[in-house]
Every structure is written in structure tokens, then in C-alpha cells.
Amino acid sequence: MPGEEEFESMSPEEIAEYQRKSCIFCKIIKGEIPSKKAYEDDKIISILDINPAAKGHLLVMTKEHYPILPVIPIDVAAHMFRTTKQLVKALKSGVVTGKVSVFIANGVVAGQQSPHFLYHLIPREDNDGLDNFNIPANDFSEEEVKKHLATFKGKIGLMTREYKARMKSGGGSSAKPKEKLAAGHKDLAEFIDKNPQMKEMIINSPEAFKKELESNTEFNRLFGGININKLSTALKQLKK
Amino acid sequence: MTCVVCEKIKEKKALIAYEDDNLVAVLPAKPAVPGHIKIMPKQHFTKLEELGDELVEELFFLANFSSASVFEALQAHGTNIILNESDAHLAVEVIPRKENDGMNFMWKPKELTPEEMDEVHNKIKDKAFVIGRKEEKLEAAQLALPAAAEGKDEKKEEVIKIPKEDRINYLIKHLQKIP
Numbered sequence: 001m002p003g004e005e006e007f008e009s010m011s012p013e014e015i016a017e018y019q020r021k022s023c024i025f026c027k028i029i030k031g032e033i034p035s036k037k038a039y040e041d042d043k044i045i046s047i048l049d050i051n052p053a054a055k056g057h058l059l060v061m062t063k064e065h066y067p068i069l070p071v072i073p074i075d076v077a078a079h080m081f082r083t084t085k086q087l088v089k090a091l092k093s094g095v096v097t098g099k100v101s102v103f104i105a106n107g108v109v110a111g112q113q114s115p116h117f118l119y120h121l122i123p124r125e126d127n128d129g130l131d132n133f134n135i136p137a138n139d140f141s142e143e144e145v146k147k148h149l150a151t152f153k154g155k156i157g158l159m160t161r162e163y164k165a166r167m168k169s170g171g172g173s174s175a176k177p178k179e180k181l182a183a184g185h186k187d188l189a190e191f192i193d194k195n196p197q198m199k200e201m202i203i204n205s206p207e208a209f210k211k212e213l214e215s216n217t218e219f220n221r222l223f224g225g226i227n228i229n230k231l232s233t234a235l236k237q238l239k240k
Numbered sequence: 241m242t243c244v245v246c247e248k249i250k251e252k253k254a255l256i257a258y259e260d261d262n263l264v265a266v267l268p269a270k271p272a273v274p275g276h277i278k279i280m281p282k283q284h285f286t287k288l289e290e291l292g293d294e295l296v297e298e299l300f301f302l303a304n305f306s307s308a309s310v311f312e313a314l315q316a317h318g319t320n321i322i323l324n325e326s327d328a329h330l331a332v333e334v335i336p337r338k339e340n341d342g343m344n345f346m347w348k349p350k351e352l353t354p355e356e357m358d359e360v361h362n363k364i365k366d367k368a369f370v371i372g373r374k375e376e377k378l379e380a381a382q383l384a385l386p387a388a389a390e391g392k393d394e395k396k397e398e399v400i401k402i403p404k405e406d407r408i409n410y411l412i413k414h415l416q417k418i419p
Contacts (some may be wrong), residue, residue, distance in 0.1 A: 001309065038365050038368045055352065085288055088289055098325075110337040130347055135324070136271050137272065143268055145269065155309035163305070
């Protein structure tokens, strides 16, 4: 491990690179260090914490290494948040508890113990001794409380407007044309799912379906550039 | 018994930092520390899974944005975002942190035996992996599609390409026209 002097002479990029190479969670994600996985997909992963606050304490993180929440690309973060709801459900069902705590620490001072951004899902019970999660309620003057209200309003409003605008146009600003094409394919996949008869036709009579496409401009637009035979094979395999 | 929070939301009796049709972010009257922001769905929910998928996403993004604005405005060293489910109206709390601020949310880790860990692992993963399977279906269907799409992309690129020299010449010519 580099000494302090060496760290000081490293550029931010070099430090980030070092973090990535030595990140325990990146190694866990790659399978180089064992872990107990509760859930995994192409963007995020959830594992049991080996130093749990309670039985079933889960860690949720992105597969890609990001040090803090604000730098996670919007589409990845959106997926992570949505999946959190399902993970909470699964956790409650698996551990048989009625309530959980979701705990996020940004920054070492807040309790962030890993350079790889992650957060905690902790099953709770009455009298479980986890009073550390209770949030204190203290007395402050109204001026002190209100002090930055205008700034918060402005910033939060701005960020929310940007977020909503991005989500409406179908995904983060980093979406390259190829990825946008893939988004169209996802719509297509959903469309096929919703039309079982059409699905059957693609699977059993791809040639007939191709003829249909020629005469139907709407479908032609949807299926434009797609290899129907390959699609037919893929759908056939899914059926099994 | 009515919910105090629901009433306060109706009467707009709070310092509101953000509000839309479904969510509200307020500065609690008795904060942990100034800058503490409390984010709640307007509708009365007590558990996260009661919210729709989109609302859950918006809730966390709002928490994220609140965290960022608090961090900047107060020059905090960090923030905590905490949701403690209970019988009360659901709330996500965003708390600015500074060194030696007297707060500590950390827990004492429990020592679980390997058997206990395995037991819990088995209980949870079966439930959680089911979520993944639905999405696997969609992804497999997409596998058939990108191969054909690649051919289309290349065609598009050829059409758009303008030789670099021409572009630069045009710009220089344009400059020369300016008196």
C-alpha cells in the first residue's frame, strides 16, 4: 500500500485508479472474494453484511465503482432505487419482520466505511437495541432552522426539474445513440409480450410475419432493422 | 386517530423546501441539526413497499438532491440519508454531518455464526432472486435484436461524416467574411 508521501504525489486519476484496484467490493463483485449474494443483476448487487447490525442486514451497491451517490449515472441510480423497494419486500418476507431501516452514509464523517458507494437495509424489531438509528430532535431558534431554506428550495427545485426532464426524454444524458436504440428494443420486447398472438406468429411462422410487416407500415417501423429469424429463435428459447 | 403529519401537510404548516403532487420536503421544527430535511410522500404510507415503483424512485432522488444541496449550502463534511420504518407516516431524513457534531448513527456489529449466516442467506436469496428473473426474460429477447441494429448504425455514420478539412475551411472562410 502506498505511503502518505506517495499518495500526495499521485494525481486524482491515479488515486481513483488505485481505489478501484484495491476496492474490496469490486473484488467481491468480480468473485475474487467470496460473499453471500442476496440479489444480482447487470447493474447492482446485494450481499449480506458480514458485520451485521441484525440478522439479514443487506448491503446494496452498484457493480460499477462509484465513490458517492451523486456521481452515479441517473439511469443506474433509478434502477437501484426501484430495486430497493423489491429488496425491502424480499427482506421482510425472508426474515419475517414488519419494518426495516435504510441507512445511507455519504462521507467518512457520516459513517461511510467503504470507498465503493453502498447502502444498508437493516431488518428492525421492537427493542432490538438499534437506537443508534434514532434521529435526535433538538431545539433551535426559528432563524437557525430557516437560515438556508431559500438556498435549499432553489437547488432542490433545479435538480428535480433537470431529473424529471431527463427521465421524460428516456434516460440519462450519457445515453449514446446505440443505447437509445436499445431502449427502443426494450419497448419492442414489452410490445411483443403484450401481444401473445403476434408472439406466436413470430415463433411459428416467421416468414408469414415478415410478409405482414411489408404491408403494415406501423409494424415495419417498430421492427425495422431487426432479424426476424433470430428474434423467432430467441423467443422460442424463452418459451422453454 | 388521524396522522399529525397528514394534517400538517394539508394545512401547509411547515417550512417547505420542495413540494409537488406526491412528495414534500420540509425543515422539521425540531431538527437533529439545522439543515435537517425530512422528505415524505403526501399520501399516508408507513412502509416503503406501499409506494408505487416510480414514487420510490422519486423519493430517493429527492433525498439525493436534498443531500447535495445541504452539503453545499452548509459546507458539511458529509450527509446521512435515513429511513426508519415505523407505524408513523413514512419519512426519509437527510442530515448534514460535520466532524465532532455529537451525532453517531453507527451500530455495534453482531457476531453471527457461519450457520446463522447461511440460514439467513438461504431465506433471503430465494425471495430476492425472483425479482431478477422477470428482467432476464426481456433481456434475452433483446439479444436477438442488437446484432441487426449494428449494421444499421454503420450505415448512418457514413452518411453523416463530413471531411474534417472541409469543415475547417468553411469556418475560416466564414471568418474572412467578417469586416
